[in-house]
Amino acid sequence: MPELPEIEALAAFLRERITGDAIAGMQLAELSLLKTVDPPLEALLGLELTGASRAGKALVIEADGLSLVCRFARAGWLAWHAQMPAAPVRMGRGPLGLRVALASGAGFDVREAGTRKNASVALVRQLAEVPALAQAGPDALALSSADFAAALAGTRSRIKTVLEDQRVLAGIGNAWSDEILHRAGLSPFAPADGVDAESLHAVMRAVLTQACEALxxxxxxxxxxxxxRLLRVHGRTGSPCPVCGTQVAEVAFAERSLQYCSGCQTGGRKLSDRRMDRLLR
Ligand SMILES: [Zn+2]
Incomplete structure (x- = not known):
């Protein structure tokens, strides 16, 4: 799933290209993608695009008072067309969810690979109309060290779970939480209230900022x-840790897995799946 750095890069790319352009046409190829009915999608027609930004892990396309909020889920992403393809959109076939054509002749698609359709698009007047954004905590890059410390002190949940909890801080998912914990030398299962919050906050900022700069x-x-290519442990099970050379290990469960280095993060101990079950509760 795209997280803070990827969405930041996507928003920056779009901001440069769409601001000042206007929406000339829209085709919804996957009806279940659109989660809102008021205002209708047609309300965007002819509106000037005023920007693109990021809200947590969501992309926000701004059009003169309306916001098109795209949440990509695990397999969703955006495809940019410098020139829109001429071929007509086929409903409900393949990855295309929504096609937006701009007055300049450029445009973009919201796409989602695979058969699971979990990505979503919402057209709203206020971001708080999107439930996930209304419930979200402060952005991971905006949260102060003191507020981060207060959030960690309030819970004995595993640190991995807390970093990914969008209600606590917004923007981090499975990949970047693995990377932050590796850089910090912390077990993903460490209880949050026992962690040195100040140094973890600094590491979190450094990892996310460097990723944004790269992307x-x-x-x-x-x-x-x-x-x-930026990831050191996430998705790299069996590869040598670039810091200490230990083979990156993983804890797998039904839907996903986490990766860590036992040399850097757990004093050589292997984490068991049984403990993962407890982590998820
Ligand atoms: Zn290591």
């Missing part, structure tokens, strides 16, 4: 591959 400037079709 901003790339086009949408290059961002996901560039992200993968």
């Amino acid at each position: 901003v400037g790339l086009p949408p079709d290059k961002i996901k591959a560039a992200k993968k």
Whole structure:
């Protein structure tokens, strides 16, 4: 799932290209993608685009008082067209969810690969009309060290769970929480209230800021591959840790897995799946 740095890069790319352009046409190819009915999607027609930004892990396309909020889920992403394809959109076939054509002749698609359709688009007047955004905590890059410390002190949940909890802080998911904890030398299962919050906050900021710097400037079709190259442990089970050389280990469960380095993070101990079950509760 795209997280804070990837969405930041996507928003930066779009901001440069769509601001001042206008919406000339829209085609919803996957009806279940759109989660709102008022205002209708047609309300966007002819509106000037005023910007693009990020809210947590969501992309926000701004059009003269209305916000098109795109949440990509695990397999969703955006495809940019410098020139819109001429071929007509086929309903409910393949990854295309929503096609937006701009007055300039450019445009973009919201796409989702696979058969699971979990991505969503909402057209709203206020971001708080999107339940996930209304419930979200402060942005991971805006949260102060003191507020981060207060959030951690209030819970004995595993630190991995807390970092990914969008109600506590917004923007971090499975990949960047693995990376932050590796850089910090912390077990994903460490109880949050026992962690040195000040140093973890500094590491979190450094990891996210460096990832943003590496990804901003790339086009949408290059961002996901560039992200993968930045990851040191996440998705790298069996590879040597670039810090200590230990083989990266994983804890797998039904829907996903986490990766960590036992050399850097757990004093050589292997984490068991049984403890993962407890983590999820
Ligand atoms: Zn290591």
